[in-house]
Structure formats: structure tokens, C-alpha cells
Amino acid sequence: xxxxxxxxxxxxxxxxxxxxxxxxxxxxxxxxxxxxxxxxxxxxxxxxxxxxxxxxxxxxxxxxxxxxxxxxxxxxxxxxxxxxxxxxxxxxxxxxxxxxxxxxxxxxxxxxxxxxxxxxxxxxxxxxxxxxxxxxxxxxxxxxxxxxxx
Numbered sequence: 001x002x003x004x005x006x007x008x009x010x011x012x013x014x015x016x017x018x019x020x021x022x023x024x025x026x027x028x029x030x031x032x033x034x035x036x037x038x039x040x041x042x043x044x045x046x047x048x049x050x051x052x053x054x055x056x057x058x059x060x061x062x063x064x065x066x067x068x069x070x071x072x073x074x075x076x077x078x079x080x081x082x083x084x085x086x087x088x089x090x091x092x093x094x095x096x097x098x099x100x101x102x103x104x105x106x107x108x109x110x111x112x113x114x115x116x117x118x119x120x121x122x123x124x125x126x127x128x129x130x131x132x133x134x135x136x137x138x139x140x141x142x143x144x145x146x147x148x149x150x
Contacts, residue, residue, distance in 0.1 A: 011045070088143060
């Protein structure tokens with residue numbers, strides 16, 4: 001994360017919530033860094049002039065992401081992505097399977113949050129223009145259609 005961006009946006013008058021939204025990080029993360037900035041011996045303008053190595057000395061980062069629990073989750077996601085295109089795929093099924101396999105599982109919300117961060121979705125859409133009754137568009141996604149005669 002570029003700490004200079006947090007400082008610059010704060011100096012531009014943005015609230016911590018707006019800084020977080022602009023940088024796609026948590027408001028609480030911004031709050032934490034702002035407290036660190038305020039407790040150090042430098043003004044914000046002075047901090048902007050420093051390089052990244054100096055930031056590393058002043059604000060050593062401690063993260064909970066680089067650990068065995070997170071690594072287990074990332075390994076499990078490789079399996080999930082292999083099955084993601086199969087008909088009937090659900091994240092809830094794979095989450096329940098993951099929960100049974102690991103000693104200290106993440107909750108479902110964090111499971112999905114980490115998955116969506118790792119595999120950001122490319123959202124696409126297309127407008128199909130046609131004359132009503134002239135063409136038929138069929139969506140082949142999902143399970144196969146079964147027709148039963150009675």
C-alpha cells in the first residue's frame with residue numbers, strides 16, 4: 001500500500017472513510033495509519049517527502065494475512081477455481097467442504113472476501129438488439145434442461 005496516497009488524500013481534505021473508498025481499503029486501516037502518522041515525530045508534509053524505505057523503518061507493517069491459515073485458504077482456492085465452471089457449482093458447498101478440512105477455518109464472509117480479492121471478476125454485459133418474435137436467444141448456462149413427457 002502506498003502510504004503517500006493516504007497522506008495526500010488526507011491533506012486534500014478527504015475523510016478517512018472517503019480515503020478508504022478511494023484507495024479500496026478499509027476505513028479502519030486508514031484510521032490506524034492516521035493514528036500512526038499523528039503519533040510520529042514528523043508532520044504530514046514531511047512524511048510526504050520521505051521514500052518507501054524510510055516508511056518501512058517508521059511504520060513496520062504487521063499483517064495477519066501471511067500465515068499458515070491464509071496459505072491453506074489460498075491452496076483450497078486452487079481447487080475451487082477448477083470446479084467453478086461445472087454445472088451446479090456453489091461457493092457454499094465448497095466453503096462447507098473447506099471448513100471440514102482445515103483446523104481453523106475462516107468464516108463464510110471472509111472466505112468470499114478473500115476469494116473475490118484473489119479472483120477479481122471481470123464484469124461484462126452486452127445489449128442484444130433484435131426484433132421481437134424474429135429471433136430467439138438461448139442461455140445455455142447452468143444445468144441441462146430435461147423435458148419429461150407425461
